[in-house]
Amino acid sequence: MKALGILAVSAVLISLAGCGSDDGAAAAPDSAALSVVATTPEVADFVRNIGGDDVTVTQIIKPNVDPHEYEPTPADIKAIGEAKVVVKNGVGLESWLDQTIASAGFKGTVVDSSQGVTLREGGHEEEGEEHAEGEEHAEGEEHDPHIWHDPRNAKIMVTNIEKALAAADPEDADAYATNLTSYSAKLDKLDADNEAAFAKLPAADRKLVTNHDAFGYYVARYKLEFVGSVIPSLDTSAELSAQQLTDLVAKIKATGTKAIFTESSLPPKSAEAIAKQAGVQVIGGEDALYGDSLGEQGTPTGTYLGAEEHNTKVIVDALAG
Template sequence: MHHPKPRAVRLAAAVIALASVTACGSTSAADSGASDKGGKLKVVATTTQVADFVRVIGGDRVVVTQLVKSNASPHEYEPTPDVIQAIGQAQLLVKNGVGLEDDWLGKTVQTSGFRGQTVDTSADVKLRQGEGEETGKPVDDPHIWHNPENANIMCAAVEKALAGADPAHKSGYEQRFTEYAAKLDTLDKDIERQINSLPEDGRKLVTNHDAFGYYVDRYHLTFVGSVIPDFSDQAELSGSQLDSLVKKIKDEKVKAVFGESSLPPKTAKTIADEAGVKVVAGGGSLYGDSLGPEGSAGDTYLKSEEFNTKTIVGALK
């Protein structure tokens, strides 16, 4: 559940710490991480996915400060003084959008004194809706990147913003986007091929939280349910909901429950045990809300989606 009052207190503490850093004239991580040596664009990217897109399309023309770390939840984030300082120095702020960062980004940006351009990569994406766990009203699903076609749209927004901010190097941004768009198309076709290798009645997914709706829609899987019944990863299942999910898994003859790298696997393991099916957890978990750390099987967007697909297909065969 969200706790706005403690978050405000923590943000205030970060502001005080930032003031101290500035007053002392110290060199912080933000100073080096948002450097504009050689006239490079200073870009802050909120999530692991959009940071990856900016690095790919920006190439050596950008210096990227990534806010959400690998294997961490973008739904919950605590700013540090270095982060606030980096945002204040940036020319572009690139976000996922669809409310994914709303709980923490607005106040953080306001505190930083940021005066650059904010890029909402979701602006041209066709959104899917679900029912909010707390309100029961329709809510837009923020996990747009799990469809490579949407990733292409997000990257187009990044390319446009970078070219607009640095028109002298527009052709480089365009070329890198074109090359990456071709890789996204190849990824899309490969995922479709792999999913289509499964029997239709075996394409059933149970995940740690409701993060794979766009993937399910794009590749025609059946979403049976999730351990956390919400687009956010902060909600909790009641006892009766847990029992209901276990029953659905048995009734639908689901073969596996998939954990996620940014969430603890305990409840997923419990549900899988009660339903008598395998659980994919630990190091083999899906990359749901976050990419993996450098050197992992999911440290880029392309690698994470390939890893997820191979994991899903391998467990459901």
């Protein structure tokens, strides 16, 4: 169905000739700057931090939009067709992208920021294998695409981005390298701060229930216990069966889990219902976690660093209570 949608919107691209994007996601045009399209809010934020004033970034997926169910628009295809570089999260998160690139007639560089990240299998029990340069996933193989929730993976992602920007724009390579050094230090600090925050929380209290299975890398990095998710899947298309719902409620009670955390890009109703049955608090509203997205640009959670700091503070505060 998504492929049909992409073909349909590409057919009307001619009507967009000469029209700019009106979503405010792209920076003001600068003929001297490198034109980059980034798929997700996280990847777009990485590109802005590494590229600085030497790039203009068009962000495809807007804040608080579910990337698993995204459908590209004519404006997306137009932006990709005009870009020099396209940066994606990878690991199958952007299932719509290849066809969109083909429809756009894009001839530039596609950057898979996940290259070199050690991928997790589709679940919490197994660790995946390193996703080597140019490696293709086996047919039917599913890996967890939420790689950015481990800041060590984010460092790999921004390094891949820096290399691609420098290759596309050698004149500004020194600036990109300087920005990478500065931002990598901030990622190291984020990681250390997260570790310090969880070190104050007894291991018995480090139990996590979320809207969907988006925090596998985070759970592994900070030694949490993943009790379950309202949507039993890495993406957001699945639903709990009646038996799974009953089992999740029972597991929450049996493990002494203190809270269910909703996510900013998903409706909270199911989480609220399960929390009520389990007799635990539901964390949502302004305290909802950023599982698939970031906050609005210009807000404290509108950056990767801000969203991850928010997630850790909310989780620690709720579980400590």
